[in-house]
Amino acid sequence: MTTASTQLAAASGLMSLVLFVVAMAVLALLAGGFWMNSRNKYRESARPRPDEQPHLPPEGAVHEIRENRESAEVPRTPEGGRPLTPYELSNMDSRPSESGDRPRWSRGSSGSFGGGGLGAH
Numbered sequence: 001m002t003t004a005s006t007q008l009a010a011a012s013g014l015m016s017l018v019l020f021v022v023a024m025a026v027l028a029l030l031a032g033g034f035w036m037n038s039r040n041k042y043r044e045s046a047r048p049r050p051d052e053q054p055h056l057p058p059e060g061a062v063h064e065i066r067e068n069r070e071s072a073e074v075p076r077t078p079e080g081g082r083p084l085t086p087y088e089l090s091n092m093d094s095r096p097s098e099s100g101d102r103p104r105w106s107r108g109s110s111g112s113f114g115g116g117g118l119g120a121h
Contacts, residue, residue, distance in 0.1 A: 068102060069096060070094060
């Protein structure tokens with residue numbers, strides 16, 4: 001064997017050793033992660049038994065209430081005054097609507113901007 005081939009073989013063996021050490025380090029990290037996860041699960045409190053689970057209230061299940069809501073009007077800017085910023089507006093509450101009619105979209109409209117419908121024609 002020549003000196004060049006000996007050096008090439010030594011470099012190849014060193015590279016194999018480095019890759020093996022890196023692979024073992026990755027495996028050790030994975031094993032440590034599984035071990036830490038099992039320790040954390042062991043320390044958690046036990047799952048609740050069926051008799052400890054929440055139950056329905058005596059009056060039964062809570063049902064959905066469907067109603068129309070109207071929002072409060074945004075205050076108008078006084079003539080010559082500056083507009084309010086969002087930070088200056090209060091929490092805009094809503095109240096039940098007196099009208100029982102549900103708002104509907106125009107016939108032929110998809111109801112959303114860019115929804116792909118034909119729009120109102």
